[in-house]
Amino acid sequence: MTAPAAAPEAVRGWIDADTAADPAAARRPLLAPEVVFEFPPTPSVGPDAVLAQSSMVMPPGWLGDDVEWALPEPGADPVVLRATGPGGGPVHVRVPGLPVPPEPMAAMDLLFSLDGTGRIARITGRAHHVHPQGTARALRPGDPAPGFVLPDVHGTPVPLRSGTSAGPATVVIFTCNHCPYSLGWHDRLQQVARDHADRGVRFLQINANDPAAGTVLDGVERSRERVAAGEFAGPYLVDADQSVARSWGARYTPEVFVLDAAGTVAYHGAPDADVGEPDLAADLLRDALAAVLDGRAPDRPETDVLGCSIKWSS
Known part of the structure; x- marks a missing residue:
């Protein structure tokens, strides 16, 4: 699992650390002091919290074997990385403690924002399949539900x-x-x-x-x-x-x-x-x-x- 050579050094380091003997230790120097990891249900703030949450929701091998990373939006800020599996199809998302789906499913892009020193200031997950224009906001308590x-x-x-x-x-x-x-x-x-x-x-x-x-x-x-x-x-x-x-x-x-x-x-x-x-x-x-x-x-x-x-x- 290797990040594209065109990605910033800290971003490449984050992905490459997936195969390190101690991924958390390899990633810690790449993080800004106030780094934020936006992954449901709640964001994590600070290196310790970010490393702890990432190890739970993105454990080593979380996207399966032979994953390739791409830069679908070269030059974007934040940096966008997308994972694809063998054959170019979308990859599994593996949830700790749950069975891997028997077929590939859409994963997510990872967006990396960097601070002025080149360290990672924010990591955000974004679905491959963006919500289409015209989708209403989610119904909230007190709203009448549309019939169907x-x-x-x-x-x-x-x-x-x-x-x-x-x-x-x-x-x-x-x-x-x-x-x-x-x-x-x-x-x-x-x-x-x-x-x-x-x-x-x-x-x-x-x-x-x-x-x-x-x-x-x-x-x-x-x-x-x-x-x-x-x-x-x-x-x-x-x-x-x-x-x-x-x-x-x-x-x-x-x-x-x-x-x-x-x-x-x-x-x-x-x-x-x-x-x-x-x-x-x-x-x-x-x-x-x-x-x-x-x-x-x-x-x-x-x-x-x-x-x-x-x-x-x-």
Whole structure:
């Protein structure tokens, strides 16, 4: 794994250190005293924090074997580096403690800002698939949710609201078939759906990814296989033209919205605080649902969303 020769020395050093015996020790001299690492869910500030977080979210080999780095925007400020795997395709993102997806998926660009001494002052992750123009801001608590009718994986239309009432609460989750975050949280989310089935709570899970922009695993055939295998506790819907994702301002997988009986957003965010901790059991979602079913506002109506970017058609 080698950074392009045209990249600044500190940037090359950061990438090349991935194969060092002690990556953190190799990277420390490259960092400015107030360096910032912007990687969800929260930024890290200072060399110690940056090195600690980077070792967790970008461990050695995190992008797989035989990765090549390129400068897609020569001369850009900040410096943009993009990783590609064998054959020129996009690479895996490996999340510690989670299985590697069986097919390549879009990774992210790494943006490096340097200080006046040439040391790294900021590292930022940016999705390869940028959000298209015209995408609404994400719905926030208090917003009315736009209605929709989407087909499930077998083509049966499923509306957001069933009849004249949406029931006491509706959970809408934008997800997919390959993102390690979606896979990591999947079982927890299905258990929440099963635990609330007798309360009349509707769970609608939506795949808005364009398979041509991401991976064939997001095609409808794979979605049907997962449904047939009993992996979903509720309808799995296909947002083929991505109009629902755009109107809801969804950007990530998984991204969770909880609506009250009136169809107003009561919660927007992540299932829980850590995809790598199954014992959390989607507690943020569970707490939000408990509040809505009790007729009150959630204590935490909005949390940071952590996941892969939706793979947009354009």
